[in-house]
Amino acid sequence: MKKVITIPNAPAPIGPYSQAILKNDTLYVSGQIPLDPKSGELRIDNIQQATKQVLENIKALVETAGFEMTDVVKCSIFLKSLDDFSEVNDVYATYFTTEAPARETVEVSKLPMDVPVEISCIAIR
Template identity: 80%
Template sequence: MKKVITIPNAPQPIGPYSQAVLKNDTLYVSGQIPIDPKTGVLQNHNIKVATQQVMENIKALVETAGLEMSDIIKCSIFLKSMNDFTEVNEVYAQYFNAAPPARETVEVKKLPMDVSVEISCIAIK
């Protein structure tokens, strides 16, 4: 049986999907964009600020599901510009002390709400 994870510490979905879904010991976190859950305002004026907001949203979902950031085994990063790759990595690395998850990073033409970064992940207890 799956359990939908919805919390006030992550932005509400902007479409017909769940913020995250827990099935057995596996958590699937939908793509997170840099929306501040407290204000609903996009934090998209700077790629480092945007990436930090995305990672904080992911962290809130992961922890609410009873997992830790170290339980994340796979991430997918979508960038509006691959020129932001280095700065995104600098922020992203702060959330994974040792043995970072597998991941891919791809440049895409457009993201929801015209943001610069979106990240999804999978975590296992």
């Protein structure tokens, strides 16, 4: 059975999709952008702040679904500029300190709300 995960501690979807879907022991987290769920404001003063907000949104969804960040097995990172790769990695490494998930990072021409970074992930128990 598929279960939709919706929580107030992550940004509400801005389109026809769910924040996350739990199917059996696998959690699929939709792409998160640096939108502060409490204020509704984008946190994009710099790429580090933006990346931290994205990962906090992901962490909130993962933990609400009963998982831990160590359960994340795959991440997809979308950047407006690969010039931000190093700074994003620095922040990302603080959330995945052991056995980092599989991952790809790609540069894209545009992201929702013109943010600099979006990250999605898959977690398995």
